[in-house]
Amino acid sequence: MKKTNKEQQALDRLADALVDDVFNASDEEILAERTEMKNLSEEDAKLKALFEQALLKANKSRLAAAKAGAAANQYPIMRAPGPIFDIATARERIRALVKAVDPSHPITLAARNENELSDTDILSMYEDLVELGVVPPITED
């Protein structure tokens, strides 16, 4: 892990002290010092433009975020509808499967007690079996 070196700390402290001094100086002092080094009005016009540009950028990014939010609300995420299952058919096929299976083949207790399972459990189990290729998918027709 990188650590702040001694010279970096020294520069940080110096920067803090210089900033303090700039804020403690009067407006007249600050402007007089600048006049010695730069063309004051030209320099200030540049700064004013820079400040305005920053405000515009902030507005633009806010606008972009608002637009993205509005677009997200306008077009809610569309999910593909799940396959339509006839729950009675699914139960019947699972029951038939349990009956038809070789007695030596291990079958979960849940599958044996199909009538105790909720419709959701049956659907989930049936989907798993379809994925495994054990049972055919149930179609509407």
Added chain:
Amino acid sequence: MEDGDQFRLSKLAGKRTRDEVAAAIRGFTPADRARLESTSRYFGRARGFEPEVLLQEALMRAVDGRSCPDHVDVVRFVAQIMRSVAHGESEKLENQVNLVAIDHFGGAADAACQVADEADDAETQLMSAERAEACKKMHDAIIALFKDDDAALLIFEGITDDLSVAEMLELAGLDKTAYQSKRKFIRRTIDKHFPNGWKS
């Protein structure tokens, strides 16, 4: 959140709204702008940032992201953001804990185990070394400016060693007025020699 809600929440929390901050920025005087420009040079160069970029970033964060308490002057608020951006961006690297996965040979639990990697990678080491070298050069260049002025040098070293004003007065054998005028001299000398910040 609607702008009206934002306004009411800001007021309830004793904060300026973004419109108030933006209006305050638009109403800055030339002296305010000059102060912030100087601030961007001091903080920017101390941490290796382009002053203009730092200033723009702070202004943007001032209106969008940071909340300015009602009682805080917006000029000082922007200056403080510059400081935290300059320090934060470089300290993010310093405080970053790199986690590395332990080589795992089987169990799923092994894959979840991570240890903090305390060692810097080669690139970070190189960057740290370059930054340390740049800091040292800047530091030496500033010291060279005051080599013929013992009092200025003592005050400069006092500032960088984090001494109190009382300690510096005693060390430099100055009264408060002479001390303040020396500090002003130090700042103006640095500004003159390093108009874009104290870049060596």
